[in-house]
Amino acid sequence: MSTATAFQPPPPLTGGKLVLGSFAVALATFMNVLDSSIANVAIPTISGNLGVSVHEGTWVITLFAAANAVAIPLTGWLTQRVGQIRLFVGSLLLFVLASWLCGIAPNLTALLAARILQGAVAGPLIPLSQAILLGSFPKEKSSQALALWAMTATVGPIAGPALGGWMTDSYSWAWIFYINVPVGLFAAAVTWAVYRDRESPVRKLPIDTVGLASLITWVAALQIMLDKGKDLDWFASPVIIALGVVALLSFLFFVIWELTEPDPIIDLRLFKGRNFLVGTAAISVGFALFFANLVVLPQWMQQYLAYPAVNAGLVTAPLGIFAVLLAPVVGKLLPKAELRVLATLAFLGFAAVFFMRSQYTTGVDTFTLVLPTLLQGIPMALFFVPLTAIILSGLPPEKIPAAAGLSNFVRVFFGAAGTSLATTVWNDRAVLHHARLAEQASPGNPRYTAALESIQSAMHLSPGQSVAFFERGLNAQAIMLGLNDIFWVSAVIFVAIVPLIWLTRPTKGAMSGAAAAAH
The missing domain is CATH 1.20.1250.20 (MFS general substrate transporter like domains)
Known part of the structure; x- marks a missing residue:
């Protein structure tokens, strides 16, 4: 051998x-x-x-x-x-x-x-x-x-x-x-x-079997808790409480074990490095927002805009066009660019895209849906590579594979957790907006009565049918407002992360082949 x-x-x-x-x-x-x-x-x-x-x-x-x-x-x-x-x-x-x-x-x-x-x-x-x-x-x-x-x-x-x-x-x-x-x-x-x-x-x-077992335990318990929380009314459910306790205890055990194990499955000591800690936090939160929105947007288009699956796919497809076209440009910029500047431009670009989406209405046209998706490819081109270089900068060569694996683990896990949280928050915000809108839909409100009469007259519906039609429109509006909240909060978080990037030490220069492995 x-x-x-x-x-x-x-x-x-x-x-x-x-x-x-x-x-x-x-x-x-x-x-x-x-x-x-x-x-x-x-x-x-x-x-x-x-x-x-x-x-x-x-x-x-x-x-x-x-x-x-x-x-x-x-x-x-x-x-x-x-x-x-x-x-x-x-x-x-x-x-x-x-x-x-x-x-x-x-x-x-x-x-x-x-x-x-x-x-x-x-x-x-x-x-x-x-x-x-x-x-x-x-x-x-x-x-x-x-x-x-x-x-x-x-x-x-x-x-x-x-x-x-x-x-x-x-x-x-x-x-x-x-x-x-x-x-x-x-x-x-x-x-x-x-x-x-x-x-x-x-x-x-x-192999660090104890570390692996505890890693699987806390990740599984936390992910199931996030996925089932909405259905079980969160911490009103003993199942969610139990999952939360298991996730917390197994995570604490995992951290203590990995810090004392001579051959850990994940080297948590890497987080002592400022660039690794801050860079991993920035790329993970950013990826969570990016991936979660990539999941909820097609769902909304199909469920509430009546887009066929193929049309929803075509609307989201332009995402990578600019990312592909700009990849050679970014490659030429890396050797001489200040990487924190490139990462800042990426986060501000994402913020602008999500702010554009936060202005959507229930009558949004296809071009308005496609434009932010197309533009999102620009910050995508500036997102992964500069942040990965920041994360791995200053590390000795023998630490790069472990650092790449750890940062990748955190990023991908944040993507899964972010998707679960986004779908839950979307539902909760839609319920809240529905309740607020429904407060105005009372027989004592002359605007509500006039709206029903207008629907009944224009569409030749019975009073009961006009009420049902109004309720469907109100529900669609509540769903839209809930989604707008997701987009708006995403934009705010992207802006808020920018100062975090500047806590890292200055880094200039292209990545080595080993550094690229984190992506």
């Missing part, structure tokens, strides 16, 4: 092998990123077909993200135990299996179990795809490898919603998962054919 000290990295690939291998690895990355957004527009359809509420349907997204977050820190240990190529191909094949199980799921419970498996086995794919690509290219062309990876990862948000909407409307929601089967099998077969002789060394390492 090879040892890490004796191992010599294989030479870069050339010719057809380089093209074919890069394509297969990039395709696997695309499939993984695509799966994180393709389900967003299908949630109302999935919920209706399985006979559950849209809020419960959102668990399809949040539980995938939570499982994915837990699996990410295990990538380094698994790579050393199994080998880089075997782990990548094995994860791909398990991802294919989990996707097929998602497609054939007869009920929500089976679908959620398959999504948890899918999220868990997807954990190693992103960091390993970067490592494999970097090893395929000569060192002087590492920037080309990272550019290829970034382009592939960014195209996912463009294709995901549109492809998911088209499949849901034209065939069945199950096909958003079935599509992974041929793509994943092809990518796994080609990757194995090209890279099987380039395996990394393996060695037996102990």
Whole structure:
């Protein structure tokens, strides 16, 4: 068995092998990123077909993200135990299996179990795809490898919603998962054919089983609490109280254990670094707001604007256009730019986009929906890379893989938690707005009476029908106002995070290949 000290990295690939291998690895990355957004527009359809509420349907997204977050820190240990190529191909094949199980799921419970498996086995794919690509290219062309990876990862948000909407409307929601089967099998077969002789060394390492168990416990308890809180009336329910206690105690135990364990599964001591702590907090909160809004927007369009799934997908598809176009520009700016300035521009850009959305009305037209989504690609291009460079700046090379895994874990988990909180807050705000609007809808209010008479006359409805029609309009208005609150608060939080970015130490210069792994 090879040892890490004796191992010599294989030479870069050339010719057809380089093209074919890069394509297969990039395709696997695309499939993984695509799966994180393709389900967003299908949630109302999935919920209706399985006979559950849209809020419960959102668990399809949040539980995938939570499982994915837990699996990410295990990538380094698994790579050393199994080998880089075997782990990548094995994860791909398990991802294919989990996707097929998602497609054939007869009920929500089976679908959620398959999504948890899918999220868990997807954990190693992103960091390993970067490592494999970097090893395929000569060192002087590492920037080309990272550019290829970034382009592939960014195209996912463009294709995901549109492809998911088209499949849901034209065939069945199950096909958003079935599509992974041929793509994943092809990518796994080609990757194995090209890279099987380039395996990394393996060695037996102990695993922090206690730390892993406590990590899974508090993440699972907290995510279930956030997902079920609305349905069970939060802390009026003993189940939610119990989940909260388990999450808190297991989290405290996890922190104490990891700080005293010589080989922790997550090195919490990294948070002692100012740039790592502040940068991770900024990117995680920002990603939570970004991802949560990416989930609720298509739901609103389908449920309350009567958009078909494919149309809702096309409205959200322009998100990645500017991100792709500006990626080379940002790459040229990095070596000489002050990264805190770029990150500040990203957060202010997000704030402007969400403020634009907070002005939506129930009669909003398609152009007004598309414009903020298109513009959102500009801050996206300035968001991940500069903040990742800030997070990993000043760390010794041997700490970068652990730091990348930890920051990625926190970011992805915040995305799952943020989605759960956003859907709950949206519902609560809609209920509040409905109550306030309904206070004015009393027979003693002449404006209400005049509105009913106008509806009855214009649409030739009976008094009872006109009341029902008015109530539907009032409910749609309350839902819209609740969503506007989400957008407005998101904009405020993005602005509030800007001073946090400037608490980091000045950082200038492009990321190294290892630093890019945090993305």
